[in-house]
Amino acid sequence: MKQKWTQPPSTGRPPLPEEIRNLIIRLGTENPRWGFRRVHGELRRIGHKASPATARPVLRAAGPGPAPRRQPARGKWAVFLKAQASGLLATDLFHVDTISLQRLYALFIMEVRTRTIHILSVTAHPSAAWATQQARQFLWQLGDRAAEFTHIIRDRDAKFTAAFDAVLTSEDITVAKIPPRSPNCNPHAERFIRSAREECTDRVLLFDRGHAEKILHDYAHHFNSHRPHQGRDQLAPSDNPNVIPLPTARIKRRQAVAGLINEYHRAS
DSSP states (O other), X not given: OHHHHTSOOOOOSOOOOHHHHHHHHHHHHHOTTOOHHHHXXXXXXXXXXXXXXXXXXHHHHHSOOOOOOOOOOXXXXXXXXXXXXXGEEEEEEEEEEOTTOOEEEEEEEEETTTTEEEEEEEESSOOHHHHHHHHHHHHHHHGGGGGGOOEEEEOOOTTSOHHHHHHHHTTTOEEEEOOTTXXXXXXXXXXXXXXXXXXXXXXXXXXXXXXXXXXXXXXXXXXXXXXXXXXXXXXXXXXXXXXXXXXXXXXXXEEETTTTEEEEEEOO
């Protein structure tokens, strides 16, 4: 009994390797808008297996604080979205302004299960006919993949007319219209708009429609091929969830979307 209770205490959890600690501080310093969950997502992308709680104390000690916690949506609509995610699309319009104060409108569709974004078009004069034509073009680009989708969520904007709905229902895609003045019922689309504005359009001067369309397509490429998403276990839409890259000692930074966003990759 004496020997049992006089054994030295357990050393507990092993300390965080200095390499990972320095990398967390580097990511937080080079990207002051990122919280600990965003930093954790970037760590996962470059092969380090660490929990979100690992990045929080390191960032807090180094200066930048963690991102605020956001409670998940509750209620029947959230249950519906989760149940239908495998065949669900979400669409919406959002506006951006050029340096000449011209207002432009961008139409996009998201594949909710993978969070893949399709920027359909950007125009200064959105109309019902324009939105309908973009829906036709989107289905043509999907080709045989259109059969994978069963529902699309949209708001009650006047540009989404019966003709717009008919294009989608022709492919057996049911249109679900959200209640008036209820953007929280289309959360995936609204969250993308927030990300696009905070990370891209609010941080760059847009000269004209062509420039705005190029910047948004560049951001969509970053969003689809690199940006980690909490809803996909910190994987990008194009990532295979069954493949986790091995860690590496040297990490390279590449600037994307006109230098607005940093992307990190394993050095070859």
